[in-house]
Amino acid sequence: MTDAGAETTPSHQDRPVLGIDIGGSGIKGAPVDLATGELVADRVRFETPSESTPENVAKVVRDVVDAFAEVIGEGPIGITIPAVVTHGVTRSAANIDKSWINHPAEKTFENVLGRDIVLVNDADAAGVAEVKYGAAKDHPGLVLLTTLGTGIGSALIHHGVLVPNTEFGHIEIDGHDAESRASAKYKEDKGLSYKAWAKKSLQRYYSVLESLIWPDLIVVGGGVSRKAEKFLPLLTLNAEIVPAKLQNQAGIVGAAWLANDYATHRNEPITNAVVDPNGGA
DSSP states (O other), rough: OOOOOOOOOOOOOSSEEEEEEEEEEEEEEEEEETTEEEEEOEEEEEEESSSSOOHHHHHHHHHHHHHTHHHTTEEEEEEEEEEEEEEEEEEEOOOOOOOTTTTTTHHHHHHHHOEEEEEEEHHHHHHHHHHTTSSSTTSSSSEEEEESSSSSSEEEEETTTOOOOOGGOOETTTTTEEEHHHHHHHHHHTTTHHHHHHHIIHHHHHHHHHHHHHEEEEEEEEEGGGGGGGGGGOOSSSSEEEESGGGGGHHHHHHHHHHHHHHTTSSSOTTTOOOOOTSSS
């Protein structure tokens, strides 16, 4: 797991680090200045292939890498994916082809790109970005990030250390998968007002999460967080709850930070090292 709360992270190189964010509809990437968390060039975006198999997606990722080859040099690359990732293997598949399930995805990307990469769950990358540069910057306690969209993604970071692959969108609440009653999609499908959504769905969801993990801070991401003032003040919780700051750059920024961090520390003794976000050494 990665020390996302450190004040500074030694850079594996002087160049920016490339972060790539794979989604169900688009694959986005940009080089990141890790001193500031800012993109050093306009991001590029390619359509996710209609047949979003690992091989097809890897070819598009190669196009992203080629677009910034001169900027990033031979440095590490971070890639997010909407899946649980353990030891470089994707264990699930959300909004991408089911052939990703139990696929050695990190190895596929490395074979196609010819360089080291770090593959990470998309919500985990966003959580790291918010702790390092965004709404939870330098927070010393337990931070929970949730992304409210088609489903609910989550990231849990304790004292700056990522606990990877939490799936708090899928906890059972009142006999239902949580995201099926609390996601932004549920709000839209049911035609709920922000007030009704907050009072009927989100209050129950976050109250249950609080009773399970007791976070010090909850960060809410996803496109709907741009209108956070319409629903977050309606929630009554123990933890402070705030909107995410990095919006659709969070996955790119977090992936780049994680890739650099792993490249910097991977040869250290395990007692001192930060371990890659996939759970491998």
